[in-house]
Amino acid sequence: MGTTRHSDPSFLTVLLQDAVGGLQVLVEDDGGSAEWIEVPAVPGALVVNIGDYLQLLSNDRFKSVEHRVVANGAGPRVSVACFFRTYGAAASMRVLQPIVTGGDRARYKSATVEELLRHYRAKGLDGTSALDHFRL
Numbered sequence: 001m002g003t004t005r006h007s008d009p010s011f012l013t014v015l016l017q018d019a020v021g022g023l024q025v026l027v028e029d030d031g032g033s034a035e036w037i038e039v040p041a042v043p044g045a046l047v048v049n050i051g052d053y054l055q056l057l058s059n060d061r062f063k064s065v066e067h068r069v070v071a072n073g074a075g076p077r078v079s080v081a082c083f084f085r086t087y088g089a090a091a092s093m094r095v096l097q098p099i100v101t102g103g104d105r106a107r108y109k110s111a112t113v114e115e116l117l118r119h120y121r122a123k124g125l126d127g128t129s130a131l132d133h134f135r136l
């Protein structure tokens, strides 16, 4: 089992993976090149990923991490992902607005959690960022 590359529709994601491992994150260096880095399976350790909502809210100060799971042929794999975002109809109507500091400009238009999630689902895990759609 694996997943294609994506970043999560959440503020934070807390992840527990079993000993099979296979989780990789995309790490970019200052020169603009990027490399997939294996996240080692450490017994009992939790992985905390920054999600797209925190990137939008922080106006790019915190970047959501692109990740994928490469575990095909490794046998059964179990992982537990806990997505921190708002749930329920009323909460999902809350507007996320970039917090702009220090003379910066808003880099995203404001959007509700519902709008962000709808776009994320409609787009699918096609390797592009759902945030591009909301970028100013």
Ligand SMILES: O=C(O)CCC(=O)C(=O)O
Pocket (backbone or CB within 6 Å): 003, 008, 015, 017, 023, 067, 069, 079, 080, 081
């Ligand atoms: O299974 C994993 O380790 C990661 C799963 C994941 O990226 C997700 O559910 O968004």
Ligand SMILES: [Fe+2]
Pocket (backbone or CB within 6 Å): 006, 007, 008, 067
């Ligand atoms: Fe994910």
